[in-house]
Amino acid sequence: MSFLSYLISGISLGSVYALIALGYTMVYGIAKMLNFAHGDVIMVGGFIVFSFVSTLGLNPLFSVLLAVVLCALLGVLIERIAYKPLRSATSLAVLITAIGVSYFLQNVALLIFGSSAKSFKSVVPIGEIHIGTELVISGETVVTIAVSLVIMVALTLFVNRTKTGKAMLAVSEDKGAAQLMGINVNKTISITFAIGSALAAVAGVLLCSAYPSLKPTTGAMPGIKAFTAAVFGGIGSIPGAMIGGVLLGVIENLSKAYLSSQMSDGIVFSVLILVLLIKPTGLLGKKINKKV
Amino acid sequence: MKKDTIKEAVAAVGEGETLLSVRDIHVFYGLIEAIKGVSFEVRRGEIIALIGANGAGKTTVMHTISGLIRPKSGSILLGGAEITQIPAHRIVSLGLAQVPEGRRVFQELTVYENLMLGAYVSSDKAENEEMLEKVYQRFPRLEERKKQSAGTLSGGEQQMLAMGRALMSRPDIILMDEPSMGLSPLYVNEVFDIIKEINGSGTTVLLVEQNAKKALAAADRAYVLETGRIALEGKASELMDNAQVRRAYLGEE
Ligand SMILES: Nc1ncnc2c1ncn2[C@@H]1O[C@H](COP(=O)(O)OP(=O)(O)OP(=O)(O)O)[C@@H](O)[C@H]1O
Ligand SMILES: [Mg+2]
Numbered sequence: 001m002s003f004l005s006y007l008i009s010g011i012s013l014g015s016v017y018a019l020i021a022l023g024y025t026m027v028y029g030i031a032k033m034l035n036f037a038h039g040d041v042i043m044v045g046g047f048i049v050f051s052f053v054s055t056l057g058l059n060p061l062f063s064v065l066l067a068v069v070l071c072a073l074l075g076v077l078i079e080r081i082a083y084k085p086l087r088s089a090t091s092l093a094v095l096i097t098a099i100g101v102s103y104f105l106q107n108v109a110l111l112i113f114g115s116s117a118k119s120f121k122s123v124v125p126i127g128e129i130h131i132g133t134e135l136v137i138s139g140e141t142v143v144t145i146a147v148s149l150v151i152m153v154a155l156t157l158f159v160n161r162t163k164t165g166k167a168m169l170a171v172s173e174d175k176g177a178a179q180l181m182g183i184n185v186n187k188t189i190s191i192t193f194a195i196g197s198a199l200a201a202v203a204g205v206l207l208c209s210a211y212p213s214l215k216p217t218t219g220a221m222p223g224i225k226a227f228t229a230a231v232f233g234g235i236g237s238i239p240g241a242m243i244g245g246v247l248l249g250v251i252e253n254l255s256k257a258y259l260s261s262q263m264s265d266g267i268v269f270s271v272l273i274l275v276l277l278i279k280p281t282g283l284l285g286k287k288i289n290k291k292v
Numbered sequence: 293m294k295k296d297t298i299k300e301a302v303a304a305v306g307e308g309e310t311l312l313s314v315r316d317i318h319v320f321y322g323l324i325e326a327i328k329g330v331s332f333e334v335r336r337g338e339i340i341a342l343i344g345a346n347g348a349g350k351t352t353v354m355h356t357i358s359g360l361i362r363p364k365s366g367s368i369l370l371g372g373a374e375i376t377q378i379p380a381h382r383i384v385s386l387g388l389a390q391v392p393e394g395r396r397v398f399q400e401l402t403v404y405e406n407l408m409l410g411a412y413v414s415s416d417k418a419e420n421e422e423m424l425e426k427v428y429q430r431f432p433r434l435e436e437r438k439k440q441s442a443g444t445l446s447g448g449e450q451q452m453l454a455m456g457r458a459l460m461s462r463p464d465i466i467l468m469d470e471p472s473m474g475l476s477p478l479y480v481n482e483v484f485d486i487i488k489e490i491n492g493s494g495t496t497v498l499l500v501e502q503n504a505k506k507a508l509a510a511a512d513r514a515y516v517l518e519t520g521r522i523a524l525e526g527k528a529s530e531l532m533d534n535a536q537v538r539r540a541y542l543g544e545e
Pocket of ligand 1: 324326344345346347348349350352353
């Protein structure tokens with residue numbers, strides 16, 4: 001395989017990380033918490049589509065839409081039940097709760113679907129694309145990159161151009177001042193969880209279509225990588241999560257191809273540590289301004 | 293009570309009648325009682341000054357009125373209607389805006405975006421545009437810098453922005469928490485001129501200040517807050533001549 005094809009599949013994998021990282025970074029920006037159960041929403045999205053397509057035989061595209069809606073609701077529910085009562089608790093309590101929610105989701109999936117890997121039927125309707133004689137790109141890769149690109153552009157427009165988006169930015173900067181403007185902070189937090197979880201569902205479907213094996217722990221590794229990507233790009237920054245995610249995917253894929261496939265994760269995390277040593281706030285992170 | 297009913301009640305308050313009344317509020321931070329039974333009222337058209345030393349509880353009173361903190365007991369009435377239990381984000385649409393201590397403009401957003409967030413509760417585009425024009429007229433510096441992010445403004449400019457942002461909701465009453473804090477003498481004078489101007493155009497003002505001299509000069513009536521209690525109250529001109537006030541707040545022997 002050529003460098004170009006490694007690069008393209010790296011971008012594709014990275015776009016998925018970026019979609020997941022967006023959820024981490026937006027929730028962190030607005031609710032000031034690390035939602036470690038975020039990765040498991042990927043798995044839930046995957047299982048919803050799997051059940052609808054493989055078990056009930058529904059239309060794949062319709063199933064994906066349903067999964068997106070259900071995961072958005074799940075995100076809102078998780079926040080309401082598990083995190084909202086802890087708004088003024090220590091961050092350690094919130095972190096432990098998030099880990100608890102993560103285990104809860106995994107165990108529910110285990111109960112329903114068992115521990116053996118299910119083979120996920122790709123929802124991508126197009127086949128391989130041949131460019132010249134050398135380059136072959138899978139349909140999944142093309143769709144993943146295209147869908148991610150559209151979502152990222154739409155999200156950027158939403159956040160920067162709409163009233164709700166502006167309210168999200170205001171809440172992420174100063175909840176008290178936002179309330180003085182008449183912004184409903186609880187509603188804004190719910191919207192953020194809904195968007196983040198919807199993106200995780202999309203990421204889950206894309207990921208399972210490209211790597212068609214699904215089990216209750218499927219969300220864990222991509223979740224951690226995407227979290228890394230969010231920190232890498234600067235946690236709290238939306239463009240940071242996008243760039244961090246894509247770069248992480250590319251670095252991972254290229255190190256798999258040219259250095260060592262066993263060591264690729266190690267290399268990815270070394271790059272993260274290096275970036276954080278040089279720039280502790282991540283690539284696009286703002287300096288954390290302490291309130292007096 | 294429903295939002296529209298309260299709005300009507302507020303609109304029905306005539307010049308010189310009680311617009312805001314704070315009745316015996318007690319506010320706690322954990323076990324510490326920061327406000328120990330404070331009562332006062334603000335009539336339509338007035339400038340009321342609330343003065344007091346650091347830590348007296350001025351900001352706590354402001355936050356309680358705006359709904360950011362709940363009092364343990366006591367009540368807050370706007371236009372005679374109870375607003376004590378109404379969530380903070382609903383208060384602004386009832387006609388009460390606040391310029392918070394330390395300005396708290398949204399640093400990452402532009403001047404224009406900050407101003408439009410001030411009008412967040414109003415979806416009347418034409419009216420918002422009209423108000424924006426008025427704010428730009430009053431603060432020409434804001435129009436010059438409308439595309440700049442608020443974090444890049446000077447302290448004085450940020451104060452102007454915080455005031456303009458509060459005006460954008462077209463409030464009946466505006467609460468200002470130490471608007472002259474940390475500003476150069478030139479800006480301090482400008483801030484007080486603007487407060488009088490805002491009041492002159494029909495907005496009632498509740499002003500918290502440590503700069504007692506300027507505040508008393510601008511206000512109609514004033515309350516002196518000492519460690520969570522109202523220690524003195526009266527006409528601003530009378531308080532200015534009060535020996536106790538002169539000693540404690542105007543820096544005289
Ligand atoms: N979040 C908080 N938690 C605990 N105590 C608080 C909190 N905020 C204020 N206090 C305490 O309540 C008292 C009143 O504080 P407040 O900020 O209302 O005073 P202030 O009159 O506005 O002071 P300043 O002039 O310094 O702004 C002080 O003793 C303060 O230490
Ligand atoms: Mg204060």
